[in-house]
Each structure stands twice: as C-alpha cells, then as structure tokens.
Amino acid sequence: xxxxxxxxxxxxxxxxxxxxxxxxxxxxxxxxxxxxxxxxxxxxxxxxxxxxxxxxxxxxxxxxxxxxxxxxxxxxxxxxxxxxxxxxxxxxxxxxxxxxxxxxxxxxxxxxxxxxxxxxxxxxxxxxxxxxxxxxxxxxxxxxxxxxxxxxxxxxxxxxxxxxxxxxxxxxxxxxxxxxxxxxxxxxxxxxxxxxxxxxxxxxxxxxxxxxxxxxxxxxxxxxxxxxxxxxxxxxxxxxxxxxxxxxxxxxxxxxxxxxxxxxxxxxxxxxxxxxxxxxxxxxxxxxxxxxxxxxxxxxxxxxxxxxxxxxxxxxxxxxxxxxxxxxxxxxxxxxxxxxxxx
Ligand SMILES: Cc1cc2nc3c(=O)[nH]c(=O)nc-3n(C[C@H](O)[C@H](O)[C@H](O)COP(=O)(O)O)c2cc1C
Ligand code: SF4
Ligand code: SF4
Numbered sequence: 001x002x003x004x005x006x007x008x009x010x011x012x013x014x015x016x017x018x019x020x021x022x023x024x025x026x027x028x029x030x031x032x033x034x035x036x037x038x039x040x041x042x043x044x045x046x047x048x049x050x051x052x053x054x055x056x057x058x059x060x061x062x063x064x065x066x067x068x069x070x071x072x073x074x075x076x077x078x079x080x081x082x083x084x085x086x087x088x089x090x091x092x093x094x095x096x097x098x099x100x101x102x103x104x105x106x107x108x109x110x111x112x113x114x115x116x117x118x119x120x121x122x123x124x125x126x127x128x129x130x131x132x133x134x135x136x137x138x139x140x141x142x143x144x145x146x147x148x149x150x151x152x153x154x155x156x157x158x159x160x161x162x163x164x165x166x167x168x169x170x171x172x173x174x175x176x177x178x179x180x181x182x183x184x185x186x187x188x189x190x191x192x193x194x195x196x197x198x199x200x201x202x203x204x205x206x207x208x209x210x211x212x213x214x215x216x217x218x219x220x221x222x223x224x225x226x227x228x229x230x231x232x233x234x235x236x237x238x239x240x241x242x243x244x245x246x247x248x249x250x251x252x253x254x255x256x257x258x259x260x261x262x263x264x265x266x267x268x269x270x271x272x273x274x275x276x277x278x279x280x281x282x283x284x285x286x287x288x289x290x291x292x293x294x295x296x297x298x299x300x301x302x303x304x305x306x307x308x309x310x311x312x313x314x315x316x317x318x319x320x321x322x323x324x325x326x327x328x329x330x331x332x333x334x335x336x337x338x339x340x341x342x343x
Contacts, residue, residue: 039218068109204248253324
C-alpha cells in the first residue's frame with residue numbers, strides 16, 4: 001500500500017530508534033528513509049513520501065520539546081499519512097511487566113500533525129525499557145530482552161494493520177490521565193527539565209573526550225575546562241549519561257538538596273523582602289514570572305558554584321562518591337550503537 005516511507009526518530013538511548021526501525025522493516029518492498037531528529041536540523045521529507053513515522057521518548061507524560069518543535073518545522077502535509085509511536089517506560093519486576101504512562105505524548109504530536117495537514121493513521125505508545133538512569137538503575141539483560149521482544153511484536157502488529165489500510169489508535173486512558181496531569185507536563189517542559197539538566201556533573205573519571213557533546217541531540221553541552229557543561233536546552237534524554245565511555249556522568253543527591261534549599265520558600269521569601277516588595281500583593285501572573293526568573297537564575301547560580309567547587313579534587317571525589325548513580329547500571333537499547341543513531 002505504501003511505497004515511500006520516511007521515519008523520524010528522536011532518541012536518547014536507542015529505544016525510539018529501534019521502534020522506528022522495526023516499523024520500517026515490516027515494509028520490505030517499500031523505499032525507506034530513517035532519520036534522527038536533532039536540534040537545528042532542517043526538517044525535510046523526501047519527495048513522493050506517502051507515509052511518515054515519528055518515534056520519540058515520553059518525557060514528563062508528554063512529548064519532548066525537541067519533537068514538538070520538529071513538527072512545527074516540517075513542511076505542510078497535504079494529506080500525507082502519518083504514524084505516531086512514542087516509546088515509554090516499560091519495566092518488569094519479579095517477572096511481571098508494568099507499562100509506562102505516555103499521557104499526552106502520542107496525541108499531542110498527532111494533533112499537531114493533523115493541524116499541519118497530515119492524516120494520522122496510527123497512534124500507539126510502545127513499552128521499551130525505562131532509560132531514566134538518573135533516578136533508577138538500568139534494567140538487567142533478562143528484563144530488557146523480555147520487554148524488547150514484546151515491543152517488537154507490538155510494533156509489527158501495528159505495521160501490519162497500517163499496511164492493510166486500517167487505522168490503529170491506542171492509549172485513550174493514558175490520554176485522559178495525561179490531560180489530568182497536563183499541569184505537571186507543562187511544568188516539566190517549562191521548568192523541571194531545566195533543573196534536571198543541572199543535576200548532571202562529570203566526575204573525575206571524565207577524560208575530556210567530548211563524546212557526550214558530539215552525541216547530544218539538543219546540542220546542549222559545551223566543554224569548559226575539558227569537562228562537559230550542561231546548558232538549559234538539555235532535554236534530559238539520557239544519551240550523555242548512558243553512552244559516556246568512562247561512566248563519568250553522575251547525579252548527586254547533595255546537588256538535589258542544594259537546589260531544593262535555594263528554591264525553597266524561606267530563601268525566596270527572604271529574597272523578596274530584601275528586594276523590597278511584598279510577594280503576596282502582586283498580581284498572580286507577575287508572581288509567577290518573578291518566581292520563574294528566580295528559579296532559573298538560582299539554578300544557574302548553584303550550578304556555577306558547583307562547577308567551581310568541582311575543581312577542588314577532594315571535593316569532586318566526595319561528591320562523586322556520594323552519587324547514587326555511581327552504583328547504577330547504565331542503559332542502552334540492545335543491539336544499537338552510536339553509529340546507527342548518528343549517521
Ligand atoms: C527525563 C525522563 C522522563 C521520562 N518520563 C516518562 C514518562 O512520563 N512516562 C513514561 O512512561 N516514561 C518516561 N520516561 C521513559 C522513556 O520515555 C523511555 O524509557 C523511552 O523508551 C526512552 O526512549 P529513547 O531511548 O529513545 O530515548 C522518561 C525518561 C526520562 C529520561
Ligand atoms: S563522554 Fe564522559 S569522559 Fe567523555 S567528556 Fe563526556 S563525561 Fe567526560
Ligand atoms: S545534555 Fe545529555 S541528557 Fe541533555 S539533551 Fe544532551 S545528551 Fe541528552
């Protein structure tokens with residue numbers, strides 16, 4: 001039914017790359033193109049494409065900012081068929097599989113595509129092994145294999161349905177939950193991901209190879225003093241942390257504590273008093289803007305401070321040893337190498 005298919009994937013640890021690849025593999029007689037979604041990359045679709053696939057991770061119960069922006073950059077669709085396959089955090093405990101929660105991740109992108117003139121033929125989240133190794137250890141091989149095998153079957157089923165000319169819409173309950181959690185997703189996009197980015201640091205295991213900077217899909221890393229520096233444009237995709245050959249990228253609870261304190265109410269109240277205005281008398285929107293600016297500035301200030309103290313070797317060693325992530329297994333989608341993703 002389709003003869004020219006283009007698949008676009010955004011990925012941190014390879015899950016969404018795999019899902020896009022499985023989908024394309026089910027159309028063996030079609031001409032296929034597989035492209036990574038990156039910051040500042042021109043968003044073109046090859047001529048004569050009759051089906052477009054989008055696969056990307058769920059972040060904060062919605063689609064990542066990079067993916068949302070990419071859809072706006074796409075050329076208008078004029079009825080081109082589209083399939084939306086967000087991946088989400090599947091997990092497995094004591095042999096029991098637990099699904100992730102994509103919330104609005106699938107249908108937000110579907111809506112944007114529809115507004116851009118595409119005809120959305122399928123929307124379905126796919127459970128892949130959770131990759132959030134800043135907060136939990138990577139799953140073991142057995143659990144990864146079980147989740148990945150099931151995911152491949154799911155993707156093949158969707159591909160068969162679409163190739164037979166049917167539509168496939170899944171995930172209405174997560175969508176309802178996602179709409180209920182829309183406030184959290186919004187706060188994630190405008191705030192939480194910035195704070196999450198500033199929790200990373202490179203321990204003294206870092207040898208300055210700059211691989212993390214080269215593979216970052218958001219171009220969010222720069223090297224300062226031979227060490228990576230995380231900017232606010234980080235999407236917390238987890239590529240840098242999981243592919244660092246030295247396993248040098250860590251998150252420290254001490255930094256979390258420092259942020260929590262600086263962002264806490266007593267500090268904000270003290271500051272608002274010092275600045276000479278009474279917080280509560282201001283219109284709500286102004287309060288929000290002020291608090292937002294305060295949060296971003298203080299996160300940046302703490303991060304700057306952190307980089308200064310990390311230059312003191314014994315302090316850096318203590319901070320690294322206090323990192324829970326030092327003991328976490330990293331996660332990379334099985335069978336995926338950096339060369340596959342970064343063509
Ligand atoms: C910062 C962050 C937030 C996440 N939020 C969610 C979420 O809200 N719901 C969910 O099911 N999975 C969530 N995940 C898990 C990923 O969506 C999932 O592991 C995905 O398959 C990773 O794909 P990738 O390897 O292509 O980046 C999150 C992961 C990260 C790193
Ligand atoms: S990839 Fe790892 S070792 Fe290389 S610069 Fe980044 S943090 Fe350092
Ligand atoms: S800095 Fe790391 S976590 Fe953030 S977008 Fe880049 S690769 Fe992903």
